Amino acid sequence: MSQCQHQTIHQKDYKVPDYLVDTVELTFDLSPEDTRVLSRLAIRSNHDRSNGASPLVLDGEELTLVSLKLDGVEVKRDAYRVDDASLTLLAPPESFVLEVETRIKPKENSALSGLYASGPMLCTQCEAEGFRRITYFTDRPDVMAVYTVTLRADKASCPVLLANGNLVDRGDLPDGRHFAVWHDPFKKPSYLFAVVAGDLVHIADRFTTMSGRAVQLEIYVEERNKDKCEHALRSLMRAMRWDEEKFGREYDLDTYMVVAVDDFNMGAMENKGLNVFNSRYVLASPESATDDDYEAIEEVIGHEYFHNWTGNRITCRDWFQLSLKEGLTIFRDQEFSADMQSRPVKRIADVKSLRSAQFAEDAGPLAHPVRPESYVEINNFYSMTVYHKGGEVIRMLQTLLGREAFRAGMDLYFERHDGQAVRVDEFVQAMADAGKRDLSQFMLWYDQAGTPVLTVSDDYRPESGSYTLTVTQSCPSTPGQPEKKPFHIPLAMGLLDRDGNELPLQLAGEAAAAGTSRVLELRGETETFTFAGIKERPVPSLLRNFSAPVKLQYPYSDEDLNLLMTRDSDPFVRWEAGQVQAVKLIMGLTGEIQAGRQAQVPESFIESFRRLLADDSQDRAFLAETLTLPAESYLAEQMAVIDPDAIHQARELVRSTVGRRLWSELTAVRAACAPKAPYRPDDGLAGCRRLKNLCLAYLMAAGGQEAIDACMAQYRSADNMTDSLGALAQLTSCACPERDEALASFYDCWRGDRGVIDKWFTHQALSRLPDTMDRVLALLEHPDFDLRNPNRVRSLVGAFSQGNQVRFHDAGGRGYRFLADQILRLNAINPQIAARMLTPFSRWRRYDAHRQELMKKELERILAEPGLARDVYELAAKSL
Incomplete structure (x- = not known):
């Protein structure tokens, strides 16, 4: 396809569909080489026909029309x-049944x-928009229908036949074949359609809902x-x-099925009653999965289940409203995980992810609003x-x-x-009506791109006991949006005295204090808030629980930060104070x-680490977060011109100094954390x-054989x-x-486990050693590397280019040539994955002139x- 054919779709051009589909009956004769699909669609007109019938345009790609x-x-x-893109009936009647038979080749897909x-x-x-690659259809989310699906296949090679909904019939056919009929009683858009057929096994259990219904669960x-x-x-x-x-939401079908698939572009898919998952978010055993894997599986399982109501029962009117389901469900899965795990640690993890990836997206050429205005390829807006x-926007609504x-x-x-199928507007209106609030200004969070900056100053008047905070908001220009209106921002805050005590918060004019923590609502460009009854200059505790996705600027002294880090009641603020010091x-x-x-590295910083290591009253997971230095990718965003080499050297200097100076303390804490049971x-x-x-990482950063021996002892035991x-992660960056x-013994032990070998590729790609580029190139030729498998691509190409700042951005440009080569190879195989690999190039203007040119x-x-596929073309063109 030539570049001039890449059509841009605009939100403002939305029109209701000319035709609706009430029922869909699909019959599949399944074969990897040649599958036949017969669709029977009950269609009716949805437009004024006084001037004649509008054509019916059905989307279709990579299809052979049979009848x-x-x-x-x-x-x-x-x-x-x-x-190549559609089938058009020129003058269809007002209501009719259309039967379309197509052929497709799944094995070549x-x-x-x-x-x-x-x-x-x-x-x-x-x-x-994958349904159009199965049969001709109006492949858009606001065309919702009731589906009945018949699957037919060879019983020996495909003993399992699954589709959405409830199983209503099954049986044997001549010539060793069999069939299954599935009916989904709930209207759904085509993007939620699913079929799985193959030689699979399952485990099962039953869940009794709050109304007493029994639901069969199968994986x-x-x-x-x-x-x-x-x-x-x-x-x-648990979900x-x-x-x-x-939320009072009960499951509504007789069966809920999850299928684990090794080859999958996304993390998982919430198809009604039949979730298809990337296997990395299903499979776990104590031997092969990390603690992070277990947490991620629980989170993603929850996310896809929660979609049953926020995405399936209520879906998007159009793809510009994608955050209606995804942002809302991200918020729901974050709250679920926080309740299942440590709420403070979960919140910190989510903020770290947002800042490192989404803030960078907001600050670059790919910046777009939560509700985008246009797209060339919708897959490119499955974005942070x-x-x-979008999840933070929902959280702000809860805060307000x-x-x-x-x-x-x-x-x-x-x-x-x-x-x-509705819009973001309908969701926010329900919130406004329930909360009796005007949220019209809040809608700017959906329609303006960029990360707002809050600049805070203060003034204390001891003679009157008044303390005034002045907050000014601004938002940088983003593509297509040079000027921004003020956002409606919730700023959660508190005040501490110099002993770390929380002060009662009484705004001037209020009859009494309203507790020691409150939410200030920012609506104008500049707002002032004056607190009464303050007996000494306080330390402001700002943006508690990260109450809005903003950047905060306040001139904290080191003394202020130490006080917040040790005494603040809000875990996020305590952690953030330490991060600000580290940055x-x-x-x-x-x-x-x-x-x-x-x-x-100054002695004061080492002493703060020493105090933290000696504090055995803190939650171990929270302490680990507090002692973890900001990532190189986050540090890079703090520089006007990014210098990856200097950032890496500075961060490594801190790590090695901490390791050397606090060797005995780190060793003691590590021993105290040693397992007492299997x-x-x-x-x-x-x-x-x-x-x-x-x-262990800090000890290895200090260097020396003693640390290597400790690392090997842990690896072996x-x-x-x-x-x-x-x-292993520490050894991969050790020239020993x-x-x-x-690495050899790890591979020999786990060579039969795809998920674990993905980790083996990733840790080599993240190595900080100078020879990493050579090793990555060699791994491309490894028998276990497969460019057609998205997980394998992410584990090597993605890990190196997005996770290894210093080696990918080597001044010689080898990393850049490597990534471009792989993107071009992937363009012909899997354009979605090719486009997702492009992200590092979108930030090229942030580097020095030499790297920019490369x-x-x-x-x-x-x-x-x-x-060039439209997925790749759109992001590459926008990046330039």
């Missing part, structure tokens, strides 16, 4: 048109969109993975119970902004309204719009390194393991993947013989590629 019938009669050739082959199964991925996997499903099944049951208790910033009114708003939303230190050291001066995923000691492995990888020994050259090379 076309209208009300049982073959459609004449001059009554329709067919091309490397894009993994539509119906494709993965190992011993056939499966589908239809979000966002389907390949035989070799049957013993790795128990955690996913338990997570599903179902949680949604009933927190739509998902995670309070939990009780927010829950009432959710109930009202479900009551009003069940079974509908100030590392940025200062970076400047010294750039200037060619001797850089040293590993269990649910033993409550994940925080101890996290802290123990962090201590580990009875769990968390500790095994904790040691033990490195190759550990990255720009690779972007131009990508854009010059003949037949």
